Amino acid sequence: MNNINKDDFWLILHPYIYTHIIGDQFLLLNTLSGEMIRRSDPELSFLVKQLNSKKNGYVLGLSKKGITSKKEDFIQEIRNKYFGDLMRSSISNGKPFQMYPKLNLQNIQKEMVYKILPSKLLKYDIVKEFVKTVSIYINSECSQSCSHCTSSYYQFVDCYKPEKKWELNVNEFQGIVEELNGSSLEKLKILGGNIFCHQGLDWIKDYLDKIPIVKEYYLNYLNFIDQPKRAQILLGEGNRLVITIHFPVAKGSIERMFEKLISGLKGISVRFLIESEKNYEEAIGIIQKYRLKDTQLTPYYNQKNLEFFEDHLFITEDALAKSRVSFTQIFTNQVFNQLSFKTLTITADKKVYGNINHSSLGRVGKDLLMDLVVKEMNSGNSWYHTRSKVIPCKSCLYQNICPPISNYEYYMDKYNVCQIQK
Amino acid sequence: MIIHPIIKKLIQLYNKGVDLDQQINERNLQLFDIKNSFDLEQLKYYYTYFKFLKENGYFEKSKFTPLEKMKKYNVEEIKYHLINTDQISFEVTDACNLRCEYCGYGEFYSGYDKREGKEIDFDNAKALLDYIVDLKKSVMNVKTYRNIGFSFYGGEPLLNFPFIEKMVNYANTIKLPYNKFLFQMTTNGLFLDKYMDFIINHDFALAISLDGNKEHNAYRVLANGKPSFDKLTKNIELLKNKSPEYFEKNVEFISVLHDKNEPYEVRDFFMEKYNKIPRLLPLANYGVREEKKEEFERMKNGNNTKQKISNKKDFGDLNSDRFIKTYCGYTYSKTSTLTAGGKNHRFVSTGTCHPFEKSVFLTVNGKILPCERIPQKYGLGWVKEKKVELDYQKVAEFYNGLYSKLKDKCNVCERSDECLKCIFHLDLSSTKPECSDFINREQFKRRTTGILSSLELDPKIYQNVVGD
Ligand code: SF4
Ligand code: SF4
Ligand code: SF4
Ligand code: SF4
Numbered sequence: 006m007n008n009i010n011k012d013d014f015w016l017i018l019h020p021y022i023y024t025h026i027i028g029d030q031f032l033l034l035n036t037l038s039g040e041m042i043r044r045s046d047p048e049l050s051f052l053v054k055q056l057n058s059k060k061n062g063y064v065l066g067l068s069k070k071g072i073t074s075k076k077e078d079f080i081q082e083i084r085n086k087y088f089g090d091l092m093r094s095s096i097s098n099g100k101p102f103q104m105y106p107k108l109n110l111q112n113i114q115k116e117m118v119y120k121i122l123p124s125k126l127l128k129y130d131i132v133k134e135f136v137k138t139v140s141i142y143i144n145s146e147c148s149q150s151c152s153h154c155t156s157s158y159y160q161f162v163d164c165y166k167p168e169k170k171w172e173l174n175v176n177e178f179q180g181i182v183e184e185l186n187g188s189s190l191e192k193l194k195i196l197g198g199n200i201f202c203h204q205g206l207d208w209i210k211d212y213l214d215k216i217p218i219v220k221e222y223y224l225n226y227l228n229f230i231d232q233p234k235r236a237q238i239l240l241g242e243g244n245r246l247v248i249t250i251h252f253p254v255a256k257g258s259i260e261r262m263f264e265k266l267i268s269g270l271k272g273i274s275v276r277f278l279i280e281s282e283k284n285y286e287e288a289i290g291i292i293q294k295y296r297l298k299d300t301q302l303t304p305y306y307n308q309k310n311l312e313f314f315e316d317h318l319f320i321t322e323d324a325l326a327k328s329r330v331s332f333t334q335i336f337t338n339q340v341f342n343q344l345s346f347k348t349l350t351i352t353a354d355k356k357v358y359g360n361i362n363h364s365s366l367g368r369v370g371k372d373l374l375m376d377l378v379v380k381e382m383n384s385g386n387s388w389y390h391t392r393s394k395v396i397p398c399k400s401c402l403y404q405n406i407c408p409p410i411s412n413y414e415y416y417m418d419k420y421n422v423c424q425i426q427k
Numbered sequence: 428m429i430i431h432p433i434i435k436k437l438i439q440l441y442n443k444g445v446d447l448d449q450q451i452n453e454r455n456l457q458l459f460d461i462k463n464s465f466d467l468e469q470l471k472y473y474y475t476y477f478k479f480l481k482e483n484g485y486f487e488k489s490k491f492t493p494l495e496k497m498k499k500y501n502v503e504e505i506k507y508h509l510i511n512t513d514q515i516s517f518e519v520t521d522a523c524n525l526r527c528e529y530c531g532y533g534e535f536y537s538g539y540d541k542r543e544g545k546e547i548d549f550d551n552a553k554a555l556l557d558y559i560v561d562l563k564k565s566v567m568n569v570k571t572y573r574n575i576g577f578s579f580y581g582g583e584p585l586l587n588f589p590f591i592e593k594m595v596n597y598a599n600t601i602k603l604p605y606n607k608f609l610f611q612m613t614t615n616g617l618f619l620d621k622y623m624d625f626i627i628n629h630d631f632a633l634a635i636s637l638d639g640n641k642e643h644n645a646y647r648v649l650a651n652g653k654p655s656f657d658k659l660t661k662n663i664e665l666l667k668n669k670s671p672e673y674f675e676k677n678v679e680f681i682s683v684l685h686d687k688n689e690p691y692e693v694r695d696f697f698m699e700k701y702n703k704i705p706r707l708l709p710l711a712n713y714g715v716r717e718e719k720k721e722e723f724e725r726m727k728n729g730n731n732t733k734q735k736i737s738n739k740k741d742f743g744d745l746n747s748d749r750f751i752k753t754y755c756g757y758t759y760s761k762t763s764t765l766t767a768g769g770k771n772h773r774f775v776s777t778g779t780c781h782p783f784e785k786s787v788f789l790t791v792n793g794k795i796l797p798c799e800r801i802p803q804k805y806g807l808g809w810v811k812e813k814k815v816e817l818d819y820q821k822v823a824e825f826y827n828g829l830y831s832k833l834k835d836k837c838n839v840c841e842r843s844d845e846c847l848k849c850i851f852h853l854d855l856s857s858t859k860p861e862c863s864d865f866i867n868r869e870q871f872k873r874r875t876t877g878i879l880s881s882l883e884l885d886p887k888i889y890q891n892v893v894g895d
Contacts, residue, residue, distance in 0.1 A: 015429075017429050019428065020428050037479070037483040038479075038483075059890060062886055062889070062890075064429065084472070087476055087479050090429075090431060092429075092431055096431065096432055099883060099884075100883065101429045101883065102429070102879060102882045102883040102886060102889070103428065103429050104428065104889065186573075186574075186605070186606070186607055188573075189573075215604065216605060217568075
């Protein structure tokens with residue numbers, strides 16, 4: 006290190022900077038400020054590539070001669086926005102070391118492979134760690150005829166009525182819950198059709214009451230109005246009742262419903278399906294009128310309201326910057342889909358899904374749930390389905406920054422729900 | 428993080444309580460040690476950068492929770508951990524049909540109860556099981572839907588097969604509402620030929636001890652001093668042929684590392700012969716008798732086992748791997764770290780588990796221990812004449828007492844963030860126990876500088892950890 010030249014510099018990136026490079030394009034994200042620098046330029050892209058290379062690890066030696074005016078402007082921008090710095094090489098003996106950010110994907114893959122080895126000893130671990138939320142459709146019978154039926158449940162957890170009538174009997178239900186013994190199950194969601202049409206509902210409720218995990222029962226408000234007393238019975242320690250309201254509402258019934266509800270609101274969550282701005286205002290009106298505390302506003306795509314989604318829900322670059330995506334989030338997005346990870350859906354015809362929008366993994370009664378979890382992990386279809394695997398995200402610089410692929414996208418079969426890449 | 432000298436200076440001054448705004452406005456340049464090469468503009472730039480980092484929490488002192496706060500037990504907590512224990516385990520017999528030279532109950536070690544060829548008493552074991560099963564029915568049982576390990580240890584457990592058979596049959600009559608038993612056994616395998624049907628039928632998770640090939644396994648000898656390798660591998664073949672499926676799914680191997688084997692060779696042996704990766708264990712280095720220390724060290728490190736395990740050449744005792752994972756905020760290597768939260772809080776807690784959290788272990792003498800891997804002198808209770816004597820208050824006081832002995836050490840220990848030490852592996856007889864893993868501020872600084880300069884010289888080490 007004796008021939009240090011005063012015209013030599015270290016160009017460094019700070020360790021909180023995330024980089025993504027595709028060809029001549031690159032994106033730098035300052036995870037502390039949320040600011041981004043995005044360029045499409047062969048010369049600068051090459052510079053960032055060099056910085057990012059294994060050899061350099063966020064520290065690149067540059068000589069004064071090598072700094073063109075374009076590079077100089079860029080370096081100035083990097084400094085001004087605290088993405089990095091240019092330091093005289095004399096500040097250190099030899100190349101300084103930066104702990105550059107890196108996800109050990111290899112290790113994570115090894116971890117997965119290790120976990121899914123067909124070993125009994127390890128299988129226990131899989132189930133233990135990889136099942137957190139399970140939705141069980143106990144029946145499919147329902148006397149309503151909602152227009153959103155058979156399409157909303159692809160977008161979010163909701164009741165649905167297929168053409169055929171199915172029902173899980175109490176033994177089959179108990180079998181499923183017993184199979185989950187040994188897992189880190191935290192939440193069970195119970196849905197129908199109309200779960201009140203299930204003969205064994207009271208038994209199921211009593212059975213689940215003894216298990217100290219969170220239980221959520223789902224009902225459409227039309228079915229609730231018919232039997233408010235029964236709905237009250239579903240409440241209790243650790244239980245939640247989610248009542249879905251869709252527009253236009255049957256006026257009188259809403260009134261009747263909330264009169265009945267007002268005294269026993271604890272444990273009840275009211276969810277509004279929002280298809281338009283008008284719906285949104287209506288929902289807010291109802292929430293204020295009845296002073297509802299536990300509410301959810303859930304966008305619903307009805308095939309005709311793409312514009313509403315574009316205007317209000319599509320991701321913008323600005324929103325991404327404001328959301329201050331952390332490195333944990335970025336690395337998570339690189340590995341799995343946080344929305345479906347560790348969740349299973351079991352429909353009344355006994356089919357098991359890692360995500361309801363994808364093909365089923367198998368059937369309860371025929372396959373072991375544990376084996377189906379292994380299958381899901383091996384397939385990578387839902388739990389490990391990341392933006393890097395779909396068009397157009399796979400060629401987009403934001404693929405690890407954008408939120409994980411949502412069920413809306415699967416349902417629309419359209420993955421750029423963003424204002425960024427049209 | 429690479430820090431410009433001016434930032435370093437600013438941090439120093441800030442820590443001394445200097446009003447930086449004022450000093451910079453007054454152009455008090457000498458204070459900042461700035462030679463002419465860096466002008467005022469530079470200083471201003473780094474000062475705003477300093478403020479940016481500060482806003483983002485960079486120079487915040489991490490919160491600190493001392494040992495006496497982290498580990499202070501009361502009766503309710505002891506009960507809670509007991510109810511939620513992961514495992515119930517039994518020392519089936521203290522007899523063994525092998526004479527492994529490094530055995531934890533052998534000549535190298537002290538601290539265990541005398542080996543007298545005793546067998547565990549079924550009625551006492553049953554009493555303990557009933558006691559825990561009863562507790563498990565409580566609402567304090569939060570680990571629902573988890574398997575509970577039901578484990579048999581020895582000596583060699585299969586020397587007292589009648590107990591195992593009786594206990595398993597009894598356990599199978601118990602219906603726990605939300606948990607299931609998972610039978611487990613660690614065996615030297617010499618009696619496998621006799622009992623494998625039972626083991627397979629009850630779906631035991633089976634761990635077989637074998638140190639590798641015949642040469643590797645040389646310390647594991649029969650009572651007559653002859654090698655045990657041939658007999659054992661014959662039994663393993665029998666088991667494999669009897670139920671290939673069981674062998675594939677339920678059997679694992681444990682190999683102890685010492686001067687007669689080598690991790691990679693051991694692994695290759697098992698991969699080739701059984702298509703399995705063995706669990707490698709170093710020789711336990713606690714409770715070693717003073718007069719045997721030298722001999723022990725030779726066996727342990729004869730050809731430098733330690734280095735072979737960590738496989739970090741030229742790294743002495745600097746374990747950079749853990750260092751990087753603990754102190755670098757932007758590397759992730761496991762899914763669980765991705766799902767867990769951040770860290771600007773130092774919890775001093777040692778590596779010891781909560782009492783009974785991991786296990787409830789009953790010895791042949793009726794002693795109740797929090798685990799089978801600690802010296803038996805730390806009994807926490809008894810089962811005598813079918814009665815469980817376990818005083819939660821006393822257990823709490825015992826643990827609180829140990830931690831109060833250690834708090835002065837651990838609270839100033841710079842390794843407390845990454846401590847893996849089980850305190851039962853320390854010599855707790857003195858009032859101020861020593862810990863071989865302790866490092867003070869100075870040593871920590873030296874270690875940090877050491878690691879960082881090794882990283883500068885050889886960035887490959889970092890690349891290895893982050894998998895680049
Ligand atoms: S209440 Fe639910 S299941 Fe019934 S028709 Fe409406 S959406 Fe379908
Ligand atoms: S194309 Fe995909 S990755 Fe790119 S901004 Fe849009 S949603 Fe995000
Ligand atoms: S060795 Fe110590 S930390 Fe480990 S399980 Fe036993 S008591 Fe707990
Ligand atoms: S290394 Fe030793 S001294 Fe340091 S915290 Fe752990 S037990 Fe305490």
